[in-house]
Amino acid sequence: MSQQNAVEVIDVSKNFGSYQALRSVNFEIRENEFFTMLGPSGCGKTTLLRMIAGFETPDRGKFLLHGRDIVDIPPHKRRVNTVFQSYALFPHMTLAQNVAFGLENLGWERARITARVGEMLERVHMGAFANRKPEQLSGGQRQRIALARALAPEPEVLLLDEPLSALDLKLRQAMRDELRTLQRDTGITFVFVTHDQEEALDMSDRIAVLGSGEVQQIGTPSEIYEEPSNQFVADFVGETNFFEVEVLESTEKTATVRTPFGQVISVPSSTHVLPGKATLSIRPEKLNLGDQAQGVAFQAEVVKKHYLGGYSHYQLSVGGVEIRASRRNASREGDMISVGSTVHVGFIEGSARVLAA
Incomplete structure (x- = not known):
């Protein structure tokens, strides 16, 4: 195994x-990596995390921690x-006693x-609260203490089981930044489980996107979002439009298809698709509207509009085919495209993708 x-x-x-919660799952988590297992409820991500921790045992297969098989090692010895x-x-x-607890069990000297403990409380910006009890803290402060306690013994890997789900939106966003900074500062491998x-x-x-007990795709955030390997990943991560298209010809990386709107275009493909029916995916924000329309162009009727401050989201109709589009409200007046109007729609061929089933 690689170092x-x-x-x-x-x-x-x-x-x-x-x-069957998990089916023949294989992947590697690199040293000093922030690695996330993402998927819907019941996909197996928490079961995997619990097996790495030692709280569950696999029916088949094994886990290596820096090259050492840990399946038969009890949780407290990992x-x-x-x-x-x-x-x-x-x-x-x-709070100080909470952070010290694991270190005392490991037999560390008092000094x-x-x-x-002092170092870890300062690292999570809680040094001034050392003598308080957990009940005196906000949710975000309790989260910081839980992190300090887990990081104090200098683990080789830190597992995080949806730790932000109980926090409100603003605090979740702030804690994201803190977690990322902590991971970078400590150099410890973080394995994070979330459905968000x-x-x-x-x-x-x-x-790693998990679904139906299997790894559907592993990649960087941009690869997962921009280059989904199949329909499940494209549908679960972000929003997308799916269109049935006819594949005229294809290679391993591109496919020439006929769209429901009549155009013949060449677009990236997640796999070598055979001639016949296939699915085309395009994200709502990749569709340009009105004076921004370019590339593959057609006209659509605006059926619904949702104004969300920085963005407006649209439901469009083209010959009975529904499309979702998103446009940034760049001007102070907001977006002036109105419901009931006909609007030009366009997209760049490279922003669409033909998917495996």
């Missing part, structure tokens, strides 16, 4: 009774710590524990 891999997941399968959604702080202890696509795109070095 650059912190965790390796090898042919892992897991059943719960007759339900250099892996977990930050839970519930934070799991001890209510009767001060070393005191220094490390925006969180995953914002924080991750790479993302």
